[in-house]
Amino acid sequence: PLKADVKNFKPDCGRVYLVGAGPGDPELLTLRAVRLLQQADAIVYDYLVSDGVLAFVSPTAERIYAGKRRNEHTLRQEQINTLLVKLAREGKQVVRLKGGDPFIFGRGGEELQTLAASGVAFEVVPGVTAASGVSSYAGIPLTHRDHAQCCLFVTGHLKDGTADLDWPSLVRLNQTVVIYMGLGGLPEICRQMVAHGASPELPIAVVQDGSLPTQKVVIGTLANMAGRVAQAGLKSPCLTIIGEVVKLHKELAWFEQTKSAVAA
Structure with a gap:
């Protein structure tokens, strides 16, 4: 099973929260997801995240669009993985926001494998899958x-x-x-x-x-x-x-x- 390697965590690192945004209706967000969106230093979000969900993001948070559509990728998956590590190593609290649930066709496992290998702390907040x-x-x-x-x-x-x-x-x-x-x-x-x-x-x-x-x-x-x-x-x-x-x-x-x- 995927898990972070605690021995490799760096005390000056931030943390990445892999958060499911649900299918679109912002009222389907979990309470924890809303709380993290309001507290995050940076948000890395996908194409499927609705405007209603993004309305919960703190106005001071850095917003980074990493959307992927059919044959149209703003950032390649490898670039997103690297970006999450970089932001966490800058000491930021990072929300990686994905439509639906990040562990159901959301490539969440791939991103966490990179974070674990890089010694970056992470948590997973499930979402309502599509x-x-x-x-x-x-x-x-x-x-x-x-x-x-x-x-x-x-x-x-x-x-x-x-x-x-x-x-x-x-x-x-x-x-x-x-x-x-x-x-x-x-x-x-x-x-x-x-x-x-x-x-x-x-x-x-x-x-x-x-x-x-x-x-x-x-x-x-x-x-x-x-x-x-x-x-x-x-x-x-x-x-x-x-x-x-x-x-x-x-x-x-x-x-x-x-x-x-x-x-x-």
Whole structure:
């Protein structure tokens, strides 16, 4: 398991707090996350961190944007790792702020390995991961006794840029599949799932800006979803949910109903 090497800690060093910012709605932040944002000397934050979350940052803190989008990286991962070490060695209290939860497709483990090897003290503050937060705001329970007894989280693109997933594991019955960062590869994902035995009529949802006022949910099937997403003009960040639980969206879409009521 990842842990800091206490023997190598330097007493004049600062500390890095790896903090999950949740899916976007600032009210989903943990109390500890808010406290650290208000006390930090420096914030290194990602593209997926919402403006509402950043509003909690102390006005005196140094803000460093290290966002990474598809084929567009402000800083390479190695540069971010080095930056965190540098800031801590300057004696600063540093918050490394990541959308969702830093240990679920957030590269948090990679960054902590560098900190541990460099003798920099760190702590981890979990966040509400996108799968949980976005599905909740979309009114799609990830498990349900009538529809899904397990849930699988996968990333839509791997470290080498491919989408060569374990397709047989994705098409098992009575499960929900949640795909992070899979919008660009959605047509291929749908095609491969059908080719490996999934029903073309398997329900699928793609959610843009989950938990934010701009949230948009598109519902379809493996057979027609690529066309529906293109027609709707969805853009990242999006989360994809595949499984029979998607059928519950219409009945349980509380957030959309709340937005409609407020607008009225």
